[in-house]
Amino acid sequence: MFSIKSSRGSTALTTPLVIAISLFFIALLLVFCVNALMPFIWYEKLSSHSLKYIFVMEEYGYLTPDERNNLLIELASSGFDTDNVTISATVTPIEYGEPIFLEIVYNYDMVTPALNEGSLSTTEQNSTVVMNVSRQSISKR
């Protein structure tokens, strides 16, 4: 005779345990990877927008109110929270060959889950990453 109960019992217990622990670590890894990547992704988006609008500014000699609104609309459509965006730029028309500038500051709220002490529940830890993209060029007006 054989006893199937003991052998099946050990794997029946270990397999879900291994899966649960592994999934937990995979979830942690995913969160870590996303948190590590997000600043690069937002910075790249911000950098591209600033580059586009410094070219626009070169043509007008400053950041016109309409273009400022367009910039905010484009940032919002790219996923930026415009409440956290600050735009500083040359606001009066500048003559040909004179310097113009554009600075976009974005306060990115990074939310990181953290384990509570002595339990398996998690809380969210908020930290703000300040992203600052500056561009200087000259007016071609």
Add this chain to the structure above:
Amino acid sequence: MINLKSLEDSKGEANLLLIIVLLGFVVMFIFLFSTAVLVSHINAIMYTVKVDMFTINRSAVIALNKKYERGEISSINRDAYYDYFKKVLQYNYKLDNNLEAGNRLIEKIDILQYEYYTGSTVDDVTGKAIDEPTIHAQIGVRVKPIVFRTTFSELFYFRIHQDVKVNRIAR
């Protein structure tokens, strides 16, 4: 006679092994996917730096030409272009006099080459002939690694080259 107990044991272990291997693949996939996304976005950032280099050098040409025409400077030479390039680079990337930005994503920039070629020469980066006035610039950009900063510091160092033909800048 077949030992059913050992058969059940080995079947259970095989299942467990299979699950571990599958999870290993999932972890590997996450790492590879994250790396691919990271590389793609760093490339995009480096491309904006390259376009920025072009913009700065073009601005330098226009600004210095204007100063020259107004008599504010007596000549336009390599040092005048270099000073303008360095000044705007410092402004755009919030760099100090050593071209370091401390705890920022682009943490350091080295100006590896900055030349103003007026005669015929050969570009030592591309190997192509240069036969018109050209500003030749090559910079090294150090991006802050998120993890394993010491190990990855060399991997996150990028060289960017940009030539600007001075006579082709619109006036």
